Amino acid sequence: MSDKIPVTVLTGYLGAGKTTLLNRILSEPHGKKYAVIVNEFGEIGIDNDLIVGADEEVFEMNNGCICCTVRGDLIRILDGLLKRRGQFDGILVETTGLADPAPVAQTFFLDDTVGGRTALDAVVTVADAKWLKARLKDAPEAKNQIGFADIILLNKIDLVTSEELREVELRIRAINPYAKIHRTERCDVPIQSLLGQGAFDLQRILEIEPQFLAGEHHHDGHGHHHHNGGPKHYHDEDMQSLSLRSDEPLDPDKFLPWINDLVAKEGPKILRCKGILSFKDDPQRFVLQGVHMVLDGDHQRDWKSDEKRESRLVFIGREFDAAAIEQAFLACVA
Amino acid sequence: MPVETASLTSKVRAIETGSHVVAIHFTGESAAIATGKGEILIAGGCEALIQAHKGAILAAAGDGKRIFTAGDDGKLVATDIEGEAETLADSGGQWIDQVALGPSGTLAWSVGKTAFVRANKGERSLEAPSTVGGLAFAPKGLRLAIAHYNGATLWFPNADAKPETLAWKGSHLGALFSPDGRFLITTMQEQALHGWRLADGQHMRMSGYPTRVRFLSFTANEEWLATSGAQEVILWPFRTRDGPMGKEPFMLAPGPSGTRVTAVACHPKQELLAVGYSDGMVMLVRLADAAEVLVSRPSGAPVSALTWRADGKILAFGTENGKAGLLSL
Structure with a gap:
């Protein structure tokens, strides 16, 4: 089926700016309707018609594989949202700051209903330019979110010097050399650079x-x-x-x-x-x-x-x- | 040997619902069709369209007189054949995504981890260890099965006894008691069924499905459990004391290559099955000789609702793309 509903996953450690990004995506005049799945229903100011609260429930599959985990809540909610098919163009999933993106992503490959009707578009991670370095030291979740990302918004760059910015980018690159990095203040990035990425689409x-990094020369590739x-x-x-x-x-x-x-x-x-x-x-x-x-x-x-x-x-x-x-x-x- | 399939397609009354058919239940003579737009269409006998919910209907149950719908607007609504709708519960916006009816009109529903039961004596609730995946009442007595992560809980809402836990690793998403009340069967995230013999807790594993099982239905003689999820209907034997333990299932009505059985409903009185496929096709299949009769041609989207009227004289079906139909036998 070519008309799979695209799903974008927004991750990021506490306070990095996920909610700001979510509101920016929703408020831009793109003419599209999104269903939004958030982890704290009713507690944050998100202005959208279709908003669903999720309790992150990571379920192990009973197949003897310890890393075959899925998000049970997401399967249930996507099943429900699919009954409203045609009433929205895409789905945004905001995870908690402590969430591991892997079970979210695996849900799209391990559940036949979810995988057959929706497609994981990309994992977008919001990182705080000032605090990421510290989080990479003390929070394994933050490191997972960087390692897993297709797109990283290095946010709050107005709060750091250019040297600090370069250093935090190098830290990110040491973990994940393949993600696209966008430097942002208040998550100000054109949303077409976040949505419609097809990062998990084999085709x-x-x-x-x-x-x-900007200004670096391509020094790879002869051997x-x-x-x-x-x-x-x-x-x-x-x-x-x-x-x-x-x-x-x-x-x-x-x-x-x-x-x-x-x-x-x-x-x-x-x-x-x-x-x-x-x-x-x-x-x-x-x-x-x-x-x-x-x-x-x-x-x-x-x-x-x-x-x-x-x-x-x-x-x-x-x-x-x-x-x-x-x-x-x-x-x-x- | 190609055989011309008999067809009843010309006898079907087609109904366009305009959105996902979530469930169909009969209210009196008429079918009540619950949709993803929160509407209930009454068709056959009475005709009406009721906007019962502000959002999608997520689940429904029926007692023959009223349809009980649970919605993503956080409401549980009972609607009768006249189109009178009554809001029975309101969670304040959190999804009510399970609803079940028990003997003598007892109603159960769930919001997240909490299961509620409402009987004559009032309302009670029970917190499950994780989000409720499915609810089912035992055929006799007031006993509710709650399916959840890593097992199911058996609860007697009118008794003070501690709920009993049936453990099995994995996520359990739906529940059904056998008609004789001896077995509880759950559908699992792992594309399998699990069963417990309630007398001694003996486990039954029923696996090998390529997709999740969504429809469970016992045949009229209660000897077979018919299930969706594979390319053909998979029927597990429940004739003997041990149920399907150590036995092979029986297969019926294979769909065309690449399709799956997405819905199955056994006729309430005869050994006859209605089968819905992922391409929208609906067939009737006789258990004795596997003879097939076409009810509805493929319409492009999976059959998502399939129900017999209690007297077995009308079959109702609906698909994810809003094509519903009524067949009078």
Whole structure:
């Protein structure tokens, strides 16, 4: 079904500005109607016709997998909202400051009704430019929210110096080199740069390149394969990213069993992964994306004649064995 | 061997509701169709359109005289055939998303984690360990099953006894007692059913579905539990003392490739099933020989409501895209 209702998830630590962003999205003259799911019903001033209060209930699936969690409240509410189908254009989900985005995202891949009728568009994380550094030290939730994000609003930049701003961006990049960062005051960002992203849509994976800071030069990309192409000025103590590349086509009979086995075993350590792969004797690009142990992959389109046929695979996670993963990946060359 | 499927499509009275058909219950002779726009359409015999809720209707129950609807406007409304609507409960805006009717008109509903019961003696409530996934009354006595995360709670609202907990890991979303009251069956997030034999708490696992099970219906002779969720109707045997424990289910009425059974309703008197599919098709299937009769052709959206009138003479159905129909047999 092509008419899936897009869902945008807004995360961010307490006080970063999620409610400001939500109100900004709702009040802009875009002519669209949104259903809004908030975690504290009636306690905050949000002006919208269709607003639903949620009690965040993280449910483990009874399938023996500890990271296969879903948000039970979200399944129930989306089921209910779908009965009003046609009365709104999209859904915004605001999570609590302490929420882990993974169960929210996994809900869209593990529940057939939700996944069949709605599509997770992107995870947008609001970060406080002044306090994020401190939160990354003392709050694992804040780190998860940065690691998981497709888009990061680095908010309240008027409260920090340009050096402080650059440093906090480098901290973010050390955790997540792939998210788009927008520097904002009071979340003032054009909403078309937040909505309609298709960040989890396999058909819309175009390229996988680390994002660079303004003024930095692209210094990645000559070797046969290498990892951590992004800035290395900072290392995060436990969150890491890994970027793998191969110019040689891969053998799908080696690669697919390996990646399935990897996420089955190392899933709890992998927040997200994304790949564009070139298989031997296959005219089509194979794309995949995953959240913890949930992996979604498909043929996307023919390789274009002027396109370099290389395989790229990236992981964001914590405490995984990068060297072992890289070695195993390279062993999948056909 | 291709066989021309018999068809009753010309006997169906089609009704356009304009929005998601959430549930249908018969009030007197007529069908009351509850929709995602908060409306109740009365059709067949009486004809009326009632705006019962300001938002969507999320769930409904019926006692043959009135339809009880729970809405995302936080109201529980009873509507009769004349179109008289009475608000029975108001949560102040929080969704009421479960409603069930018990013997002698006892009513149960839930708001988040709280289950409410209203009988002659007044109203009582019970806090479940997590949001209520489903409510069902036992066929006899005043006993309510509340499905929730990691199990179900059995509550006697008129007794002071501590509610009994039936534990099973996972999220339980719907509940149904077997007609003889010996078993409780829940539908699960994990695309399976779980059952308990109430006498000794013996577990029954009924799994293997490709999607979540939404419809549970016992056949008229009470020997089979018919379920939605797979490409065909899955029927579990409940004939014997052990129920389906250690037994294989029986399958009936496979839909076209790529479709799923989304609704199933057993005829109240004969061994006949109404089956709704994800493409909007509705069929009648005879249990004895699997003979099929087409009731409604695919309309493009899943069948979301399917109900027999208590006398079994009228079948009502509705889809997510607002196509409803009545078939008189």
